Amino acid sequence: MPDRALTDWLRVSTSILVVTGAGVSTASGIPDYRGPSGVWTRRRPVYYEEFLASEEARVEYWDFKLETWNQYRQARPNPAHQALVALERAQKITAVVTQNVDGLHRAAGTSPELLVEVHGTDRLIECQRCHATSEPDPHFDAFSQTRIPPRCQCGGLLKPATISFGQSLRASDLERATAAALRADLVIALGSTLSVYPAASIPLVAATRGTPYIIVNQGPTDHDAHPSVTLRLDGDVVAILPPAVEQALRH
Ligand SMILES: [Zn+2]
Numbered sequence: 001m002p003d004r005a006l007t008d009w010l011r012v013s014t015s016i017l018v019v020t021g022a023g024v025s026t027a028s029g030i031p032d033y034r035g036p037s038g039v040w041t042r043r044r045p046v047y048y049e050e051f052l053a054s055e056e057a058r059v060e061y062w063d064f065k066l067e068t069w070n071q072y073r074q075a076r077p078n079p080a081h082q083a084l085v086a087l088e089r090a091q092k093i094t095a096v097v098t099q100n101v102d103g104l105h106r107a108a109g110t111s112p113e114l115l116v117e118v119h120g121t122d123r124l125i126e127c128q129r130c131h132a133t134s135e136p137d138p139h140f141d142a143f144s145q146t147r148i149p150p151r152c153q154c155g156g157l158l159k160p161a162t163i164s165f166g167q168s169l170r171a172s173d174l175e176r177a178t179a180a181a182l183r184a185d186l187v188i189a190l191g192s193t194l195s196v197y198p199a200a201s202i203p204l205v206a207a208t209r210g211t212p213y214i215i216v217n218q219g220p221t222d223h224d225a226h227p228s229v230t231l232r233l234d235g236d237v238v239a240i241l242p243p244a245v246e247q248a249l250r251h
Helices: 004-012 048-053 055-072 079-089 104-108 136-146 171-183 201-207 237-248
Strands: 016-020 093-098 115-117 120-127 158-162 186-190 213-217 231-234
Touching (some): 048 055, 079 104, 120 136, 171 201, 186 201, 201 213, 213 237
Parallel strands (some): 213 231
Antiparallel strands (some): 120 158
16 A cells, blocks of 8 residues: 555645655665675775876776676666656656666656756766766776776766765756755655765755655665654655555546
């Protein structure tokens, strides 16, 4: 049975801001890197400054990205991604702000105009000098054979378009997310511990203005005790969201 309160909020809302984290992608086979068996228990992060300064750091970075790319390129959107597309088609979504870099919202069909990938994306490679973008596969194939970090035709360093440790978020992404928070009539945070800022501040921009705020996550979040939380559902997003969306869109 879909959660009744969640279904009712989805039914009456017409301008929903969705904020998603790792819990939305785990059902697609993407591990939570910050979790107990995540990659950070085995590797250290390569900071952006190091990446720019050292070929050795770039090899380490590309080696790490090669490992995750092999998971990403096989991953497919799951029913939670698809439920958000169904809400969009019903003209109920004002923005999908995601912390995920796996590109699965876009792959599911979320419109680029509504999607804000605050931590960037691993689905594109970006030149750090001329900012040209290209498809990842050829670069990963070349790196796996040569172990030489790829470069752009302009000579610039190539890097997956994910925001690295020590690298600022894009100002335009934060502006789009904040603008969506100001016009939303419902905020739903899905599969995020809401512990990574500034992404976690986006729902609070709306909630502190009185916008209803729903959190769906398996395990605790940093906003659980926040006075503006309207509804808190603990469990797997893929189990909770799709049936509620289906019910809400049924006439
Ligand atoms: Zn370039």
